[in-house]
Each structure stands twice: as C-alpha cells, then as structure tokens.
Amino acid sequence: MSGETATNGEIAGHGGVIHDLGYQYYEGPRLGRAAIIRALQWHSLRSAFGIGRGVRAKIVPVLTFAIMCLPAVANAISAARGGGRIVPYDTYLFRLRGLVMVIFVAAQAPELVSRDLRSHVLPLYFCRPMRRLDYPLAKLAAFTVACLALVEIPLLLLYLGTIVSAGGGAAIWNQTKALIPGLLIGVAWAVLFAAIGLALASLTGRRAYATGAIAIYFFLSWSLASILIGVTGGRPGPAASPLTSRLAGLVSPPTVLEGVRQWLGGTSISPVPRPGSVGVLYGVMFLVLLGASLGGLAARYRKAGLS
Amino acid sequence: MSDSRVIETAAGEPGVTETSVIETQALTKRYPRGVTALDGLTVAFAPGITGLIGANGAGKSTLIKILLGLVPPTSGRAIVLGRDTAASAERIRTLTGYMPEHDCLPPDVTGTEFVTHLGRMSGLPATAAKERAAESLRHVGLHEERYRLIGTYSTGMKQRVKLAQALVGDPRLLLLDEPTTGLDPGGRAAMLDLIARIGGEFGISIVVSSHLLGEVERICDHLVALERGGLLRADTMTSFTRVSHVLAVEVDEGRQELAAELTRRGLASRPDERALLVRLEGDATYDVVRDVIADLGLPLNRLEQRRRRVEELFRDDQAASHAPGGAA
Amino acid sequence: MSTIELSHVSRWYGNVVAINDITMTIGPGVTGLLGPNGAGKSTLLHLISGFLAPSRGELTVAGTASWHNPGIYRMVGLVPERDSVYSFLTGEAFVRTTAQLHKLPDPEAATRRAIGIVEMADAQDRRISTYSKGMRQRIKVAAALVHDPPVLLLDEPFNGMDPRQRLHMMDLLHRLGEQGRTILFSSHILEEVERLSGTIQVIVAGRLAASGDFRAIRRLMTSRPHVFMVRTSDDRRLGACLIGRPAVTGVELTGRGLQVRASDYGAFSRELAVLARDEGIRLRELLPADESLESVFAYLVET
Secondary structure, X not given: OOOEEOOOOOEEEOOEEEOOOOOOOOOOOOOOHHHHHHHHHHHHHHHHOOXXXXXXXXXXXXXXXXXXXXXXXXXXXXXXXXXXXXXXXXXXXXXXXXXXXXXXXXXXHHHHHHHHHHOXXXXXXXXXXXXXXXXXXXXXXXXXXXXXXXXXXHHHHHHHHHHHHOOHHHHHHHHHHHHHHHHHHHHHHHHHHHHHHHHHHOOOOOHHHHHHHHHHHHHHHHHHHHHHHHHOOOOOOOOOOOHHHHHHHHHOHHHHHHXXXXXXXXXXOOOOOOOHHHHHHHHHHHHHHHHHHHHHHHHHHHHOOOO | OOOOEEEOOHHHOOOEEEOOOEXXXXXXXXXXXXXXXXXXXXXXXXXXXXXXXXXXXXXXXXXXXXXXXXXXXXXXXXXXXXXXXXXOHHHHHHHEEEEOOXXXXXXXXXXXXXXXXHHHHOOOXXXXXXXXXXXHHHHOOOOHHHHOEHHHOOHHHHHHHHHHHHHOOOOOEEEEEOOOOOOOHHHHHHHHHHHHHHHHOOOOEEEEEOOOHHHHHHHOOEEEEEEOOXXXXXXXXXXXXXXXXXXXXXXXXXXXXXXXXXXXXXXOEXXXXXXXXXXXOOHHHHHHHHHHHHHHOOOEEEEEEEEOXXXXXXXXXXXXXXXXXXXX | OOOEEEEEEEEEEOOEEEEEEEEEEEOOEEEEEEOOOXXXXXXXXXXXXXXXXXXXXXXXXXXXXXOOOOOHHHHEEEEOOOOOOOXXXXXXXXXXXXXXXXXXXXXXXXXXXXXXXXXOHHHOOOEHHHOOHHHHHHHHHHHHHOOOOOEEEEEOOXXXXXXXXXXXXXXXXXXXXXXXXEXXXXXXXXXXXXXXXXXXXXXXXXXXXXXXXXXXXXXXXXXXXXEEEEEEOOHHHHHHHHHOOOOEEEEEEEOOEEEEEEOOHHHHHHHHHHHHHHHOOOEEEEEEOOOOHHHHHHHHHHO
C-alpha cells in the first residue's frame, strides 16, 4: 500500500485515507478582557440561580423568587376583582422583601464566591488574560443582576397586574409614575445586598460559614435596629419621632435603605421612622456600607496568590 | 530539532523568531520581611522541554509567578515569548498555559464543563471553547470520564484535567509545576509520556518544575537549576549526563574473579554497589572485558559507560559552582 | 527481634476489602512498600502500628499483637502522610511532648537524641509553621523515634521533598536500617525505593503481589522473556547468531541497538560474551531493558 502524506498531514493511498488527528493550532479569534468578563458574569449569574447544577441548587432561588412574587400575584388577583392596588411600589412589603433578600443572598452569595475559594481554583483564573479585579467585578455585576431580578420583577408583576384591571390611560400613567421611584429604590436594594453578601462570602471558602455569617449579620443588625427604634419611641408615619429613634435605623442595611427612601421623598409608611433632619446620614451610611463592601472585595482578590 | 521557532500569534499578528522562549536579566524579587526569593537571576530557556529544578525555596515558584505577570519583580526583566512581563503580562497569559501543583479543581462540575469554562476564560469564543476543550481532553486521554463530576476522578484523572485546562487556550508555552505529584508509577509513566508527546509532536515549549530528577532526566532536553534565588546551572541535558571514561560491568556472580583476571590483563577496577568499574582506556578495553567474561563463563547482566546524573548537582560534596548562565 | 509478622490478615470496611489475606514477614533493615493508589498501603501501615484492627488474621510485632495493645506504641513509630503536627509548637516542644506522652523517664534527653538523629538541632527552637516541607518530615521522624522504637513506619516520607532533602532522608533511613531497626516505608518514587531498600513488598488491590529483591522477582517471572538492549560493532551479525540459540526467542534491530528477548535468562547471560568473542564482535553496551523496578512493578500491576 503506498501512502502519500498530503500537506494537511493526511495519508492517502489507493482506496484509503488516514486523517490527521494530531494537535491543531488555534487560528480563530481571541476575545479580549471585556468578553472574558462577560462570560464569567454569565457563568456566575447561572450559579446564582442554580442553573446547570442539578435540582437541589435551584430550590432556594426558586422558592425565594416565588415568595417574593406572591404579594404581587395576590394583589393582581384582588385588583381583577375590583380592589385597588394595596401593595406600594416603593416599600413593597418591607419585612417580606428584607427577609427574602437576606435568605437569597445568604444562600447564593457563597455559591458564586466561596466555592471557588474552597477549591483553590483562583490561580487558574489569574493565570489567564484578565486582571485581578476583573474577577470580583464580574461576580459583583452578576450577583447584582440576580438580586435586581428578585426585587424588580415582582414590582413589574405588580404593575402589570394593576394596569390590566385599571381603566384608561390616566390610571395607567398614574401607576407608571408611582412605579418608577419603586424601581429606583429597588436598584439600591439590589446593589447593597449583593455587595455586602459577596464581601462577606469572600471571607471564607466554607459555604456553611459564609451563609451563617451573612444571615447573622443581617438578622442581628436588623433586630438590633428594630429594638432600638421601638425602645427609643420611634413611630411610623408622618409624625416626628425622637432623634435617637431616627438614628437607630442606621444600624442595619434594610433599615438604612428605608431611611434613604424616605429621605429621597418616599411617602409610604414604614416601620422605620421618618429620618427628617438626619436623612442625609442615611445616604452617607448607604455609601459607606457599599464602599466598605467594594473595598473589601477588592482587597480580598488583590491579595490572592498563586496557591 | 531546530534552534529557532517562528511563533505564530493569534489573529495573524506577525510572528517573532526566538532562540529562547524565556529570558531573564538580573531578575530580583525581594519581599517585605527581608526575604529574597530571586537574586539577580540571568538565564535563558531554549525551546523544547526544560526541567526547572532546585531546592524548596530556591525561587522556582516565584520565577513562575513573575513569568505569568502575577507578581512584579523588584528589579530586572523577564521576557516571555519575546514580550516583557512588565509591559505585556496579559498578552503573555494568552500564550501560556499553567498547571499548578496543588489541588485546584472544583468537585461538583464535570471535566468537560470545567475545561470549556476555562477555555472561555482564556478568551475563546463559546463554540471554539467547547471544541478545544473536547480536543484537549482527548489529547490527555480522558474519554467517557469527562462527563462525570471531577469529584469522582482518581488522582491521575485530576492531573490530566489540570493539563487539559492548560492546553485548551492553545498556548505556545506550558508551565507545569510538579505534574506527577500523587501519581503512582503507572500514572507517572503515562503523564511523562504525555508531556514528552506534547513537547515533541505538538511543538509546544514546556517548562517542567520538578523534584524528581529521574523523570527530569528522562523527558527534558534542557535543564535549569536554581539555588537560593540564583542560577546554579543551565545546560542541555546531554551535557549534564555526559559519559565518563568509566565502564560499569555487572555480573551476577564471580565479581572477584573478574576483578582479579582483569588486573592480570592490565585493567584496574573497583567495585561500586553491584558493578565493577573499569577505566576506559580506549576501545580495546571493551574487548578485554568481553574476553575475560567469556573465558570465565560469567553471567553478564549489564555493561555500560557510566553517565553523570543530574542528582550529582545536589550532593553536598559538590561545591555549588555558579556556572555562567546562558542559553542551553 | 523487631520482626513484623502478618498471617492471613484482612481488613474490610463494609463491602470494601482494603487488605485481602496478606501473609508476610518484615525483618530488620529497610523494606519498601509499593502499590498503585488505593492498593492498601496506608491501611497496612495503620494496621501494623495498632491504629486499626485486622478484620481477620493475626498481626504481631516482635511477637506481640498490635491491636488493643498499648505496649505496641512503645515498639512502633509511625510517620503518617498527612501533616499531623501542631504548627504553633516549636520543633523541640513537639518532640518533647511526644516523649512525655510516651511517659519516658527522661523526655529531654530522648528529645535531644531524636533531634540529633534527624539533624534538626539548629532549627529546633523555631515554630513548625516556619519549617519547610523537608524539615517537617524530619521533625515527624524525630517524634516517631523519640521513644527509640525498633520498628519505624513511614507513609510516603519523600512527598514534597526537594532532591537534597530527599538524599538526606535516604541517608537517615539507611543509617537507621543499618542499626538493626525494622523500617517499612511506602513510596511511589521507584528510583528512591530501588536505591534505599533491599527488599520490597508490592501490594495490588489489597493483595500481596510479590516480595523480595526486585531483580529476584523479575527472574521469577519466567513466563515473560527478559528484554535486553545490546549495542555492538555489528548488531545484525550478532542478532543472526543469537537467534540461533535456544535461550533467545527474538531479536529486533532498532534505532537504539539490538533488542533481544531471552526466555532463559541464565543461559543468555553466559552465552552472550562467548558468542561475541567467537564472532569477533565488540560489545559496547548491554542494558537489561525491563529489569528496573518500574518494569517489574508494571508487570505486577497489570496481571
């Protein structure tokens, strides 16, 4: 059998061919940092909702999402029967939203961040064409989107459920006007919860500890804030509350968010008393918490070495 | 094997002709508490498979970190594939693959998913990442196992996955850190064959950092030995394992008679473990040894010209000679 | 005497049989324990040191059973594979604590002696967390030696050691073996095992596949022809002559010389030089191609 090696490494002779299955060089396009970050974001977003990781990983995301949507759906049904919209856009149901967000963040932030720490896979990322901070950036972007979905989609469902039974363009326009501030404060919720959750989760590779740390931080600080508000005579509603009770809300992220909302003009009633003159402190505290989380994340990943 | 290679970069960039794949010039790295990891290291790595050896703490991992652009040097330069690490670290990381020594695999994804994901992290578009992941896994010899979770893999399979992820981005240079850790002898032999194949057939330059001098001798063309942050020696493997003028003869019995008869015929010898060492005075020595063994009817087990072994670099009686660094 | 004796020892965990009916004797000197990953080497070492009980069979060290026998800890020193040292202690403190746990009459002296044996005297007052891998291994050996046991067991002692550290450890074990102690160590690094131990024990899937000197083991494998590489002044002519001999079953001309397969090792090794001399062919090199520990091991594992 005569064989002649063709230029592509194939050997062809009378009636037979041997194909070259050797190593092929890659001649295609190589995408830059932006595409890599986006790919990592997408990968992380999927982890946040347990996609591609079996049924068990989806339980918490699906349940929390369902629970968060419940008031919107219930309100839509009652609106269809003639009742109005009871659930406000800007506070939604404050305690429910806070609780669900804490659970979601405590359960899922470790999925994005602690898993990689535990398996020591970071060197394999850092030896690739990306910069150190690209990693936490991608993770943060992805988790913020995940939290946004959890916060805003129920609001949109509430909106749609209401306008479907509303009558006329004026009513729809009123609903839209009320929705926008709700969506905006929802962004603040998503951003702050995502940042704090990831920062705390990045402290440990053990998912259980990370979940515990996040849950404990949120619940403890929130309980403390509630107790302080109660003890110092804080009252919901337009009447002024004592100064101490107006400051007590600075102690925990959910109450800080409520304070920011009211400082920016939100009118719905909430367990957190109207901050009044100290409103700007809530704005500052929001930025402080956000900044500390971002700084913590950056510091954590700048230091990670090759092992 | 030719000395120079044209390195084709992606997206049709003009290639760079190199006689060395890595070059350092007075590379120094000092850490805050007075620890000097690298001290004025000047060395060039030629294309092919190079063994990087040295004591723990000699500076091997620091060197690798600097080459990957992960740690800036305190002073000096490092040039990888023609690019300076200070200026083009990202570009270098596009062209290099790294296989760490430690466990770095998540247990709850499949081999395919993992390598594909890292392919995307190397900048490959989605389809290309999938295809190259499949190819890399095939080249390292992972077949149906690739669809199982990495947590179910044996040590050998895990090492192969680590190698596959280093290959997925089509690197021009591979940095392998102790690639045979934890492998049993069969696994080690398979991994060494794989590395030799990659360096030989695939045309990828490889730096293997290893403690196991036997395997370094087996697959590497060149050797770079570090000591206390500096260069101990850099050379081709053949010059390290030069033959000496000593012939080693092993007979299963009758060694003393052999020695005596050789002495009678004018050849001095001395015992060394199981062998008898005879000074080679020219080709005639071979014939005398053969004839003595034939005459005495002794069972000949081994006859070879003694070679130097890499390990001799590390014997305490060897004065640490800092040979002039240079290309192998 | 510090002999280890196993008689039909098995050890299982539910359905998993880690050690399957092993009978072996390990005497003074250095013995290497080899086997693929998961073959049962660590289990065997833990059985001998009394940390595990055999599910069946008898295991004695110097005549006394090792399980449920507190006295065994005086006779055996185990250097486990995992890092089981307390990093915040200094080397000296760690060894001394071990000595105290053994209720030795003079812990300080024993500590000094043990640390001297492993040559760690200048580093003994530093914390173990500052030690290199090789130093940690040596301090573990010191702790295992502090009560002067006649039997020393080491699980993968060369892991992570650089060449110089490895040479030191080999010298140390060699010396200890010469003193008459019984030393059993498991390793994957066959070059080390080849050099250090006279006898090996090979465990495959929980069973004892072979024991003894690996060359002797190789020669016992009579069903496999021995393979040699020969380089001469006229390979082809020699090959033609060799194939005429009954001891030779095959010759092959390769790029690296003449490869010869011999079914009768003894006959071939005596005939080669004679044949070469009679034909006037110069013998430059004869290398047994598969008499390495690596080949022997590969043969044992695949059967």
